[in-house]
Amino acid sequence: MTDFIISPGPLLGRAAVPADKSITHRALLFGAIADGVSRIRNPLRSGDTRATLGVVRALGVDVRESDAGELLVHGRGLHGLQEPETVLDCINSGTTVRLLMGYLAGQDFFSALAGSSQLRKRPMGRVTEPLRRMGAHIDGRQGGKLLPLAITGSRLHGIDYDLPVPSAQVKTALLLAGLYADGLTVVIEPGPARDHTERMLRSMGAPIQRKGKYITSERPNASLTPLDITVPGDFSSAAFLLAAGALAPGSDVIIQGVGVNPTRRGLLDALIAMGAAVQLDNWREDGGEPVGDLRVRPAELTGVTVQGDQIVTMIDELPVFVVIATQARGETIVRDAAELRVKETDRIATTVTELRKLGADIEERPDGFIVHGPTRLTGTHVSSHGDHRLAMALTVAGLIAEGVTTVEDAACASDSFPGFETIMRKLGAKLETAGSRSF
Numbered sequence: 515m516t517d518f519i520i521s522p523g524p525l526l527g528r529a530a531v532p533a534d535k536s537i538t539h540r541a542l543l544f545g546a547i548a549d550g551v552s553r554i555r556n557p558l559r560s561g562d563t564r565a566t567l568g569v570v571r572a573l574g575v576d577v578r579e580s581d582a583g584e585l586l587v588h589g590r591g592l593h594g595l596q597e598p599e600t601v602l603d604c605i606n607s608g609t610t611v612r613l614l615m616g617y618l619a620g621q622d623f624f625s626a627l628a629g630s631s632q633l634r635k636r637p638m639g640r641v642t643e644p645l646r647r648m649g650a651h652i653d654g655r656q657g658g659k660l661l662p663l664a665i666t667g668s669r670l671h672g673i674d675y676d677l678p679v680p681s682a683q684v685k686t687a688l689l690l691a692g693l694y695a696d697g698l699t700v701v702i703e704p705g706p707a708r709d710h711t712e713r714m715l716r717s718m719g720a721p722i723q724r725k726g727k728y729i730t731s732e733r734p735n736a737s738l739t740p741l742d743i744t745v746p747g748d749f750s751s752a753a754f755l756l757a758a759g760a761l762a763p764g765s766d767v768i769i770q771g772v773g774v775n776p777t778r779r780g781l782l783d784a785l786i787a788m789g790a791a792v793q794l795d796n797w798r799e800d801g802g803e804p805v806g807d808l809r810v811r812p813a814e815l816t817g818v819t820v821q822g823d824q825i826v827t828m829i830d831e832l833p834v835f836v837v838i839a840t841q842a843r844g845e846t847i848v849r850d851a852a853e854l855r856v857k858e859t860d861r862i863a864t865t866v867t868e869l870r871k872l873g874a875d876i877e878e879r880p881d882g883f884i885v886h887g888p889t890r891l892t893g894t895h896v897s898s899h900g901d902h903r904l905a906m907a908l909t910v911a912g913l914i915a916e917g918v919t920t921v922e923d924a925a926c927a928s929d930s931f932p933g934f935e936t937i938m939r940k941l942g943a944k945l946e947t948a949g950s951r952s953f
């Protein structure tokens with residue numbers, strides 16, 4: 515086990531963050547069913563995206579690395595994937611397993627999906643259930659609600675489906691299944707879940723349409739065009755630097771080349787509403803995704819309420835948002851975020867438990883938090899619970915806590931943000947790593 519040991523201090527300078535995780539997963543999977551070679555520049559190489567890369571290779575797809583570090587995915591066409599000879603290991607990655615369910619349901623072969631003990635606890639019924647309505651044959655633990663899962667490819671037909679929760683993973687699974695189904699698949703989304711799938715598949719020529727909350731998918735009448743994309747920096751990784759820059763006295767941070775897709779940047783809106791000194795410069799469009807540079811410095815923050823449609827646009831940022839809220843004057847309320855309970859950990863419970871150890875004043879709610887601020891945080895031993903985003907949120911808390919904070923079991927940060935410690939140190943953070951072993 516690796517621990518992070520953090521002392522307070524500012525972050526200063528410029529940095530780029532690793533590439534977007536959601537976009538990298540999609541580029542690998544969608545490139546694999548295109549006709550021809552997809553070129554993915556600046557892919558994310560993290561624990562989670564390595565799971566997707568392993569799966570794509572197990573489905574018979576040749577993926578090579580160019581001298582320039584690009585991934586070249588030799589797509590086999592919509593019907594060219596091969597039956598995997600062994601179980602597809604999704605490791606810790608919820609996106610991998612849920613996207614695959616839709617991707618594999620309409621193939622003409624059998625596949626089995628497995629994952630880590632953390633992933634085996636996460637709900638899959640939300641994907642199994644609508645896919646079965648489309649004619650999919652999926653079995654698994656608890657009637658297909660939990661991994662491991664077995665998928666026997668079958669003939670699918672389109673359905674109209676009202677998503678019960680605004681989940682990009684479920685939406686994507688259904689849109690992918692729709693590419694293999696007879697008739698039209700209509701997904702009705704209750705909130706603005708990230709739309710990378712729609713943008714990317716459309717850029718490949720797939721018949722994906724959106725009208726308001728209605729997104730449709732159907733069988734393409736031509737092959738999919740290979741991708742040629744540069745993956746932008748991950749807003750969800752930039753969020754930790756943004757938070758540290760907004761909170762640690764004396765900071766001034768510029769984060770270059772960050773994806774600022776409107777379905778992802780709810781934290782930016784929340785920070786602005788709180789009075790943060792944050793600005794977005796050098797706005798441009800790259801590969802169908804908006805990209806910009808973010809600059810942040812500390813300012814007096816005031817508590818806000820985040821709820822409704824804003825929640826899905828900052829769902830992965832909520833643990834670090836709560837850290838920010840501990841330093842804002844007054845009450846910050848987070849509502850409508852019950853989804854946090856089924857992430858890598860129950861992020862409502864784990865965030866409250868760990869931040870309270872540092873002295874934060876937080877009430878736990880079934881669907882969120884009430885944070886009273888500002889509070890002085892004091893360093894102590896806290897745990898990531900094996901959750902990458904919690905590990906990094908607690909590291910940010912360590913940068914503003916008095917004394918030394920030890921984040922136990924922090925190596926999981928590399929599930930989404932490889933090199934987190936190195937970038938933090940480059941920006942001047944007093945962050946050491948230490949190995950510990952449990953017997």
Ligand code: S3P
Nearest residue numbers: 536609680681682683684829830
């Ligand atoms: C993701 C969607 C979100 C997000 C996850 C990545 C994606 O999950 O929390 O980190 O890439 O589609 P849900 O679809 O479960 O909301």
